[in-house]
Amino acid sequence: MIPVQDLFASAPLLIIGGSILIALILEMVFDSQSSIVAWFSGSALLFTAYWSLYHLYDRGFAFNNMISISGRTQLLFFIVNFAAAVVVMFSMDYIKKIQTNYGEFYILLLSAVLGMMLIAAARDMVIVFIGLEQMSICFYVLAGFRRKNIKSNESAIKYFLLGSFATGFIVYGMALLYGASQTFSIPEYLAHVETLKSNPIFLLGSLLFVIGFTFKIAAVPFHMWVPDVYQGAPTNVTAFMSTAGKVSGFAALITFLSPFIDYSARTTGSAKFFMPFLATLSVLSMLYGAIVALSQSDVKRMLAYSSIAHAGYMLIGLSALSYEGVDGVLFYLVAYTLMNLGAFGIISILETQDEKMLKIEDFAGLSSRSPLLAAFLAVFLFALAGLPPFAGFFGKYFVFVSAVENGMTWLAIVGVISSVISVYFYLRIIVLMYFSKGENTEVVSVPKSALLGVFVVFIMFVIMSAFPQKFEGIIHTIGLLTY
Amino acid sequence: MEQNLILLYTLFAPLVGAMLLLFLPKEKEGLIRAFGIGVSLITFFLSLAAWSMFDASKAEFQLQQQFLWLSRYNISFHIGADGLSMIMVLLTTFLTTLTLWTSWSGIAKKVKEFTFFMLILEVGMLGVFVSVDLFLFYVFWEAMLIPMYFIIGIWGGEQRIYASIKFFIYTMAGSLLMLVAIIWLFMYAYNDVHMYTSNINDLYKIGPKIPFEIQKWLFLAFTISFAIKVPLFPFHTWLPDAHVQAPTAGSVILAGVLLKMGTYGLLRFSIPLFPQSAHYFAPAISTLAVIGIIYGALVAMVQTDMKKLVAYSSVAHLGFVVLGIFALTPESVQGAIIQMVxxxxxTGALFILVGAIYERTHTREIDAYGGIAPIVPVYSTLLLIVSLSSIGLPGLNGFIGEFLILIGAFKSPVLNNWMFSIVAASGVIFAAVYLLWMYQRVVFGPVKNEGLRALKDVTAREFTIVALLLVFIVWIGVYPATFMKITEASTAKLIKETLTTLSIRY
Known part of the structure; x- marks a missing residue:
């Protein structure tokens, strides 16, 4: 018999799970051209986002400590649901434009969200794995959703092959972890971390597990799939993958590494043995992402490399393995989700049926064709570049602080160097939008729902930029609630 | 702590104005221009009100206003002004008003966007000067790049894209290294007093305690960032590009206020936070400053483009300011501050005059002119007075600043070498050479180009703007005490505290 409080605690999961089933039925019953499934999934996602926000300060476990509903989980629930709801708004016109208006899209989206929420809530390796597979399989399908388009197919196959490879790492790592500790429970790891820390099999297993997830967060050298998949997948799917997908990758890493996080900040102890590994990945990702993005001519590809660089910045916070670091990563994740969603949303609006408007040169003179979209995109790009007073800057500041605090000033220095490099490619789009005259003078037709989506993201982002202390405070408080 | 809202109003008046501006219809350009000037004028009056409440006899920050911001790191939105801030605030609000007025004819396209960015830029500049919190300072310091980038990039000359990107990346590279130093300083402060603090008054007490080996690096990170902004030789290469490509309004603001942010940073942060390193590096930096004076003057001499000539003259003038700052005597620092003004x-007036003639003839080549004195007598007179003030003729403002800097540097116990003054003084002669030579080639001689005969003299608007600047040019030249006494107390405090830390007797 499942206890009632467990069911209540896992309500967000159940709501999304139930919505998937209802959406399936709706899809069967109604005409495939009607947008009822879209409206239904959008409302379900918004409701769940609201629900998790309302229960932000709840704490506790459910289902034999296999899932946790403590603060951080609810925040992650909110991010992925909010992101998915915005993606639904982007998609309503976009999937008609690319002639793939099937209700399955929203069902797959909901299923992916369910997987992400499982990852976020999991305090047991098996749940992490179930969530990961649920999410990844939906992503493989979504990436290939333009099934008549060769690039989309390529993207799906690449993602599937490399994704399965990464899953292999994770499963193998889990096997070793179980062998070393006879348990899949993360709270158990936390309880016995002192003995497990000196167990080489446990460490090897941890390393394999972490490597598996660095595939998902797109960190160098496990980033190979990112540019092709981000470019080939439909833009709305890319928007979702690059934000919520990365959020869940980090959620899993934070959850798994939490036993190793030093609770008394600013002590140097054996707890930091993941530091060199994560710091190396971080340096490689930042520099590689920033440098390679310089030479891209496709805007989606450029943003793919930029997302690799951003994974690097967030890894700075994680490699500090401290409370401040994790809080910084969470702040960064929220900011990054908003900026990237906004940028990709605008690109999905601008993209034409025959895949025009994806080259960087196509943005020339956008400020006269569509002043509003150009202004929004400029704000998002400046924020991605990490300029104050936008939230992206505060995110960077928090992770840099955590690095310096833990004696890794050099990591912060590498971080600022790569920030300077990356300014150039973000500015390049702004230069084209504002300083150049384009040949194309056609006024952009903007679908209302997508514009609403961009607008919602923009407002959230402006609030976050103007009052970073509020978000920082929330994240700090719920960080204390977790465990 | 006494709270006073006046600086907050001054800081946010342009921001509110910019937001309201967004609701004005784009087509009504006259209305938008008038609105922009009105908002900047209100800001100017607010800053005058702040000045009237300001007590110049006190050295510490006044008119303070503080809100807790990022509570975890004890960062607050803390603004206030001492003498140095006050005079910079007045300069900023005054020049912004004049600049917006100047651009009535200079800016022909996208007037709404231009006014919007100018007002946002004013917020950024004022924020830099009134921040009492180091983190807040950094936020304004960086944020101000965005509007300036657009002003150069949208309304600039032919190579505006190159110039704007160079300006942006150059400045940002410097300031991001400063960010790491800032974080490092915060962490050191935390370990020292077991409390996060980013208030500069607290950091002033902690900075000098940092071991010299580390302090050196922090000093360099801060100072290089400021040196890029000043720009100190050899970090000046972005300046001619930015100046030449920027529209007149952009050049005036760039020369008038933005470069001062660099020297302001040196006075506010580099020296009092890291006095030992400042002492250690003072001869090296002063040498660079003197090289800048000579180099800027020599390069200005051979320019064929009037705007470029004025741009290089900035390098030379700012060299004087940096020399005065690092000489660290009351005279030289007071001289440096008045020289910043x-x-x-x-230079603002020079850019306005060059811009005015460019609007008429669309060329800035010196060779294209000649013999315009009888055609545009008022213009020629104004240009002469402004050039003479830039050269440093006694009785006009330039002389006061340069003279104080030179005597201060001559007897400076920190530099302890009078060669700096001797060499720098030759820069004054060079300044006379390049400016008077330009003046001669443009204004006197035979009329080279028949098209010039149709040249129209200054309009009433141009005349008023330059005349307003001339009022202050003469005022400072004749009776500088009005302005010097604003900064007197805070300069004395800075020198006294720095030299006490260094145990140098003065």
């Missing part, structure tokens, strides 16, 4: 007024 002078340069804003004189």
């Amino acid at each position: 002078n340069h804003g007024l004189s």
